[in-house]
Amino acid sequence: MENKPEEDFPTRLKKSREIRGLSQASLAKKADVPPSAVSHFEAGERKPSFETLRRLAEALEVTIDFLLGRIDETEGLMDADPLYRGFQEMNDEDRKFMQDFMEMLRKRRGDNQSEEEQ
Numbered sequence: 001m002e003n004k005p006e007e008d009f010p011t012r013l014k015k016s017r018e019i020r021g022l023s024q025a026s027l028a029k030k031a032d033v034p035p036s037a038v039s040h041f042e043a044g045e046r047k048p049s050f051e052t053l054r055r056l057a058e059a060l061e062v063t064i065d066f067l068l069g070r071i072d073e074t075e076g077l078m079d080a081d082p083l084y085r086g087f088q089e090m091n092d093e094d095r096k097f098m099q100d101f102m103e104m105l106r107k108r109r110g111d112n113q114s115e116e117e118q
Contacts, residue, residue: 008069010044016060016067017042021091030059061095 017027017038024042028035033052040046041056048056057064065071090098 031055
């Protein structure tokens with residue numbers, strides 16, 4: 001029998017938080033919610049408001065649909081491009097490093113294309 005989205009939420013919230021290497025307190029701070037709220041959500045004792053759900057998804061860099069169990073976002077990213085395969089398992093510092101590195105490569109490519117056009 002398939003889980004209902006409200007049954008998936010606590011599991012996906014915790015899994016997403018752990019993948020990001022965040023404690024409940026650090027996620028709460030990032031999402032601007034009380035630390036006890038994250039604990040209650042992960043235990044399935046409370047359900048977040050839409051605004052809180054939006055902030056949690058943003059803090060975890062996932063979609064609301066992923067948190068609710070409507071889609072399996074990680075599989076889609078892995079299938080889309082091999083560069084993303086380990087991205088979600090990285091901590092915030094490593095993801096920032098990779099984003100900066102990709103931006104540097106993009107700029108370098110743009111500079112190389114400009115030189116070739118001259």
